[in-house]
Amino acid sequence: xxxxxxxxxxxxxxxxxxxxxxxxxxxxxxxxxxxxxxxxxxxxxxxxxxxxxxxxxxxxxxxxxxxxxxxxxxxxxxxxxxxxxxxxxxxxxxxxxxxxxxxxxxxxxxxxxxxxxxxxxxxxxxxxxxxxxxxxxxxxxxxxxxxxxxxxxxxxxxxxxxxxxxxxxxxxxxxxxxxxxxxxxxxxxxxxxxxxxxxxxxxxxxxxxxxxxxxxxxxxxxxxxxxxxxxxxxxxxxxxxxxxxxxxxxxxxxxxxxx
Numbered sequence: 069x070x071x072x073x074x075x076x077x078x079x080x081x082x083x084x085x086x087x088x089x090x091x092x093x094x095x096x097x098x099x100x101x102x103x104x105x106x107x108x109x110x111x112x113x114x115x116x117x118x119x120x121x122x123x124x125x126x127x128x129x130x131x132x133x134x135x136x137x138x139x140x141x142x143x144x145x146x147x148x149x150x151x152x153x154x155x156x157x158x159x160x161x162x163x164x165x166x167x168x169x170x171x172x173x174x175x176x177x178x179x180x181x182x183x184x185x186x187x188x189x190x191x192x193x194x195x196x197x198x199x200x201x202x203x204x205x206x207x208x209x210x211x212x213x214x215x216x217x218x219x220x221x222x223x224x225x226x227x228x229x230x231x232x233x234x235x236x237x238x239x240x241x242x243x244x245x246x247x248x249x250x251x252x253x254x255x256x257x258x259x260x261x262x263x264x265x266x267x268x269x270x271x272x273x274x275x276x277x278x279x280x281x282x283x284x285x286x287x288x289x290x291x292x293x294x295x296x297x298x299x300x301x302x303x304x305x306x307x308x309x310x311x312x313x314x315x316x317x318x319x320x321x322x323x324x325x326x327x
Contacts (some may be wrong), residue, residue: 070160070176071100072258073144074243074294076250078319081291082136083108085270085279087144089299091133092274094123094146103147103159104129105174108139112169112247118159141250143243145174157194161243162202164190166209167216169247173202176296177239177255185234201240205230220249221323224315227251228327231313235327243294250316252294253327254308260294261305262319273301290319 073090075083087106095101104123107114115137123129123146145160152158161174175198179185182197182204189210190203208230209223217223227244231253234240241258244251252258263270265288267281285291294314298305308314313327 069150070145070147070174071098071296072174072176072241072243072294073142073299074245074250074252074292075139075142076292076316076319077140078288078290079286080138080140081289082138083142083144084133084136085272085277086293086295086299087129088133088277089272089274090144090146090295091123091126091129092272094129096124097274100146100148102149102154104145105159105161106132106144107142107161107163107172107245108137109141109170109172109245109247110139114163114170114172114245114247116161116163116172118156120154120156120159141245141247143172143174143245143250150178151198152194152196155194158196158199160198162199164203164206166206169216171206172245173205174243175201176241179234179240180238182237201234205234205244220317224249224251224323224325228313228325231327232311235311241296248317249322250292250294251313252308252316253313255310257296258294258308259296259298259305260292260308260314260316261303262321263291263293264289264319269302270300271302273299292316292319292321
């Protein structure tokens, strides 16, 4: 199986600390060595780094961790292949344009008979069940709204409704970003924490690395981190319930929906 990493904030923040923990699991402390990716939003557009190799051994992954770029929304993934060859086309996260913004998606699990899910404007480039399910999800949203909904709650519910149908076919843990919100659906394992004042020290579970966030944050900062399993060993993570989807905006949990 794969592992997911998401970050959503109310002020531009770098993901270097969490990404360091994730990339270590990509072939060093865990066997997710079949590819990695990281998407960093700048407004409605996302800068995406992808490699069909082990993140733990990647000079590019190390460069990103050592030269952080601040963002309000990020999605990362390390892959353990189940469906589809090890290739760039099959490396998460996947990106498509809808309503003049990038939508970024990463999946953990297996969707059975995903190829039977109806497609429309969006077509897979690779051969994974994940990308096919993602294209189906986006088509469900496109067919429901003419443009990005003015009422965010309508969009949240639409994502949850389509995700529920896909999730009935298998294991559908995912992260989805639209440049504003971070959607996180739990099928089996997913957790999150919100870092806010008073900030303290956090220590990674997979590396001997710690950071005192009180020295690099402001009193009003809020940072959401979502992970398949906790990345740190001294913070309180909230674990998700199967069939539930969180929606984060401005570093806060805005909704928990059945999905």
